[in-house]
Amino acid sequence: MKEHSFSFVTLIPTRHIAHFSCRRPSHCFTLRRNLHLCRSERGFLTTPVSHLQSPECTYLKIGDMETVTVPGINNMSGTLVLPGSKSLSNRVLLLSALAKGTTVVENLLESEDVSYMLEALNILGAKVEYEPKEKKARIEGCAGPFPAAKAELFLGNAGTAMRPLTAALCLGDGEFVLDGVQRMRERPIADLVHGLQQLGAQVTCSETGCPPVRIKANGLRGGRAIVSGKMSSQFLSSLLMTSPYSKHDVVIEIQDELISVPYVAMTIELMRRFGVIVENENYRVFRIAGNQCYSSPSSYFVEGDASSASYFLAGGAITGGPITVEGCGSDSIQGDIRFVHVLERMGATVNWTPHSITVSRGKGKILEGIDEDCVDIPDAAMTLAVVALFAEGHTALRNIHSWRVKETDRLAAMSKELMKLGAAVREGQDYIVIYPPGSGKIRKNVTVSTYNDHRMAMSLSLAACGGCPITIEDPKCTWKTFPNYFEELSNLIR
Numbered sequence: 001m002k003e004h005s006f007s008f009v010t011l012i013p014t015r016h017i018a019h020f021s022c023r024r025p026s027h028c029f030t031l032r033r034n035l036h037l038c039r040s041e042r043g044f045l046t047t048p049v050s051h052l053q054s055p056e057c058t059y060l061k062i063g064d065m066e067t068v069t070v071p072g073i074n075n076m077s078g079t080l081v082l083p084g085s086k087s088l089s090n091r092v093l094l095l096s097a098l099a100k101g102t103t104v105v106e107n108l109l110e111s112e113d114v115s116y117m118l119e120a121l122n123i124l125g126a127k128v129e130y131e132p133k134e135k136k137a138r139i140e141g142c143a144g145p146f147p148a149a150k151a152e153l154f155l156g157n158a159g160t161a162m163r164p165l166t167a168a169l170c171l172g173d174g175e176f177v178l179d180g181v182q183r184m185r186e187r188p189i190a191d192l193v194h195g196l197q198q199l200g201a202q203v204t205c206s207e208t209g210c211p212p213v214r215i216k217a218n219g220l221r222g223g224r225a226i227v228s229g230k231m232s233s234q235f236l237s238s239l240l241m242t243s244p245y246s247k248h249d250v251v252i253e254i255q256d257e258l259i260s261v262p263y264v265a266m267t268i269e270l271m272r273r274f275g276v277i278v279e280n281e282n283y284r285v286f287r288i289a290g291n292q293c294y295s296s297p298s299s300y301f302v303e304g305d306a307s308s309a310s311y312f313l314a315g316g317a318i319t320g321g322p323i324t325v326e327g328c329g330s331d332s333i334q335g336d337i338r339f340v341h342v343l344e345r346m347g348a349t350v351n352w353t354p355h356s357i358t359v360s361r362g363k364g365k366i367l368e369g370i371d372e373d374c375v376d377i378p379d380a381a382m383t384l385a386v387v388a389l390f391a392e393g394h395t396a397l398r399n400i401h402s403w404r405v406k407e408t409d410r411l412a413a414m415s416k417e418l419m420k421l422g423a424a425v426r427e428g429q430d431y432i433v434i435y436p437p438g439s440g441k442i443r444k445n446v447t448v449s450t451y452n453d454h455r456m457a458m459s460l461s462l463a464a465c466g467g468c469p470i471t472i473e474d475p476k477c478t479w480k481t482f483p484n485y486f487e488e489l490s491n492l493i494r
Contacts, residue, residue: 056490059475067447068475068486070464075494076315082304082327084109084135085334086481090117090160091267092300094168094241095274097126099141101296107327108135108302112480113158120155120165124148141296144245145172145219152177157184157407157452157480159234162211163192167238170201171245172217179212183452186210188405191228192235198225199239199246222248222290229258232402236286237267244276244292252286259375259402262335269333273297303355304328306336308482310383311458312492313340313359317348317367318390318465322360323492329355339380346370346391369393369436378402382459385414388434389423389442389463401430407480408451417448417456421463421470442466449473454480461489 055071089109094117096103108114110132118137121128125147127140146169155161157180166189169176179185190209197203200221205213220242229236236252243250258264261283268278275295279287304327316323328334331354340357344350347367351358361367369391374381381397388395403410415427422437437443442463448470450457454477464470478485 055493057486059486065473066475067471067473069469069471070461070486070489071493072467072469073315073319073465073493074467075319075321076312076323076465076492077319077321077494078492079324079326080309080312080488080492082309082325083107083111083482084302085305085328086111086113086307087160087263087266087334088270088302088305089114090158090164091237091241091270092302093117093121093137093139094164095270095294096139096141096296096300097121097124097128097146098144098168098171098241098245099274099294099296100143101298102138102140103296104299105137105139106135106299106301107304108137109305109481110135111483112156113160116155116158117161117165120153120161123151123153124169141294143293145217148172148176149174150176153179155180155184157181157187159184159187159232162187162213163189163232163234164238164241166192166203166213166215167196167242169215170196170199170203170217170220171242173219174217176215176217177212178215183407184211188231189213189235191231192238195225195227195235195239195252196220196242198227199223199243199250220246220250222246222250224251224253226253226255228256229254230256230401231259231405233258233260233263236264240264240267240278240286240288241271243288244271244290244294246288246290248290250286250288250290252288254284257375258283259399260335260378261376262338266333266335273300303332303334305481306332306334306339307379307455308458308485309357310336310339310380311462311485312488313343313357314383314387314462315465315489315492316359317343317346317361318387318462320361320363322358324356324358326356329353329357331355336377336380338377339383342370342372342377342384343387346387367391369395369434371396371398373399375399378406379455382410382414382455383462385418385432385434386459386462389418389421389436390440390465391436394433394435396431396433398431400432406455407453408456410453410456413449413451413453413456414459417460420446420448440466442468442470444468447471447473450475450477452477454478454482458482458485461486 084107129138202216309325330352422443424435426433
């Protein structure tokens with residue numbers, strides 16, 4: 001890594017001195033805390049920290065506010081081994097817990113969402129041995145519904161735990177409550193609840209159509225359910241994963257548009273690996289035989305997270321790279337892998353192997369704006385919104401209404417933060433059009449908000465590829481899916 005030597009001055013309001021701390025992800029340093037070494041200027045204490053080596057991300061905390069400053073990035077290059085996929089991790093954990101036999105899950109994502117799922121499985125009576133250092137879990141399956149007869153589960157803001165557990169808990173016998181943080185209480189779940197009710201479940205949610213969810217479980221009868229697919233594909237995936245344990249066969253019909261189809265395809269493929277076949281009629285009608293039991297495949301290796309890969313591959317496209325991610329490639333079953341094809345159409349060069357992807361961009365070749373239907377890659381589309389800052393011409397991302405019901409209203413939030421960076425933005429109910437900053441230059445000295453949304457933090461960090469440092473509020477929100485994101489980013493800055 002090329003070393004950089006620079007200096008900066010930290011300004012700390014004197015009223016916050018007692019709460020001040022400063023840290024870097026892989027190297028700790030100490031600010032001189034003796035007050036006689038500092039001087040006061042207009043209510044601030046100033047202290048120099050000089051000759052820091054290498055362009056790493058720098059954390060700063062004043063009172064309750066923590067930020068990370070990503071240095072101006074002129075080039076990103078190198079190789080990254082991806083963390084496990086969040087969507088795969090939580091699906092595999094649930095299927096393993098419902099299955100007959102013991103499953104060893106390897107390359108499990110270490111994150112907040114997965115922690116909520118692991119904790120819930122333990123509470124519900126599944127035998128789980130988790131080895132975080134090895135990124136491995138051993139699950140002794142229940143060979144059917146969970147044995148717990150009563151539980152109250154707090155699931156934070158983990159949709160990949162809330163939705164499938166809501167369905168799975170309808171299989172057993174008992175009373176359950178599932179709840180989360182305030183934002184989770186604003187995220188719709190009524191479509192899933194309605195689908196479960198059609199299959200015979202006694203389940204309700206709040207009057208707003210959001211959690212908390214209350215279940216009086218007495219098994220699933222089965223039958224036919226007609227559900228909406230416009231809000232979230234997780235509702236359909238949850239119904240599919242639960243259906244094999246219904247008393248009678250299940251038929252699920254999509255009454256409108258199904259978004260994020262690749263995530264449903266991933267669910268169906270996982271079910272197949274656990275011994276259950278789903279009859280799929282063009283992603284409109286799904287048939288699952290009842291009175292079945294999943295059978296453990298003995299072991300499952302979670303492939304690298306394609307959504308997480310998007311940030312680094314985008315960095316390779318913006319700066320020229322090359323960037324290689326290992327852990328997912330042409331053999332991936334994740335839908336967000338299509339993001340790489342979009343980068344290629346914008347002007348990046350892509351090389352594939354079955355388990356890796358390399359992205360670069362030749363000298364003199366520009367990135368070009370696109371008009372893209374992102375209905376099947378809503379998470380990776382967040383990254384495209386920031387890549388658009390560096391493209392020639394405008395970029396339109398369409399069919400992304402689901403952004404509005406994610407960890408935050410991502411359409412409103414992304415529009416606001418991109419404008420801070422100098423872009424002109426046109427926001428619609430289900431689309432965003434981005435016009436790059438004048439002269440292609442990102443505004444200097446910008447602090448962006450993240451709205452406690454991990455994907456806002458990670459995607460906006462790429463704005464630093466314009467050569468100017470970017471300060472990001474609340475970087476800990478990345479712990480939801482990628483706790484060491486800024487460390488990995490620092491390792492690739494050249």
